[in-house]
Amino acid sequence: MASMGLNLEEQKAVDRFRNDVVEPSMSKLVILDFWAEWCGPCKALTPVLEKVAAEYADKGVVLAKINVDEDQFIAAQFQVRSIPTVYAMFQGQPVADLTPARTETQLRQFIDQLLAKFPVQAGEPVQDIAPLLAMAEDVLGEGDGERAASIFAQIIEIAPDSAAAHAGLVRALILAGRKDEAQGILDALDPAIAADPAIAQARSALALAEDAPEETELAALRAAAAERPADMEAQLAFANALYASGERDDAAAKLLDMVATDRAWNDGAARARLLQIFEATGLEDPWVSATRRKLSTVLFG
Structure with a gap:
């Protein structure tokens, strides 16, 4: 998959795809499932895919899942127009469209044919973690x-x-x-x-x-932020201390308030801090998704 001319989010999506799908497919048969939380047929198909993939794990079959809402760029590269869409991947390339296989029997028939056709390396049975x-x-x-x-x-x-x-x-x-x-x-x-x-x-x-404050220091920062609501430096210091102390929700709320008050302050420092927290937490994390929606509402109404 090409990576030239991509923005940061797209490059991260490509990196995840290479790590989770392309690299394993160099020796294994990867069943690639495009799905979404709101997709009823996806939820019905998931147990079938998981069961059959587990049965064939010792023959070199692995299951990878792509949430089309969270990885829209990857879904677009595969021209996914409806879900569930399921492909078999080997050595970095799609080798079969498994979407028509909706039962265990049908899926096993597809996989047996592919294993007979491609030099998939068998693996040792492993516990699904x-x-x-x-x-x-x-x-x-x-x-x-x-x-x-x-x-x-x-x-x-x-x-x-x-x-x-x-x-x-x-x-x-x-x-x-x-x-x-x-x-x-x-x-x-x-x-x-x-x-x-x-x-x-x-x-x-x-x-x-790293800079988690002592309890007394956090209390002082809290007081300073409350006493000087227009002091953006005080608000940012308090938000940073909240996050470092493990109070993620309160830190995000404070940073969102700062963005709403003055998004351009200090070259967008509050928004930049939020994005850094998102990256540290993991862009696929549900909390990040929910907080990013709040940020979008603040930025774009």
């Missing part, structure tokens, strides 16, 4: 850093090469206030894992959390 990652992310989203860190650590024992699990562990440790341990995890990563975009997000999250 996707549900565990989803569970850990849910716990992290609830604000329980210690429990989330424990779950991510267990996932790493199962899948030591999972960049998502390592990144999640770093973010959980940050939330739990164990920043030195988070830094230690990052420092000890294998270079192949360290190059993953998920790890870059974790590094950004740690950088944002």
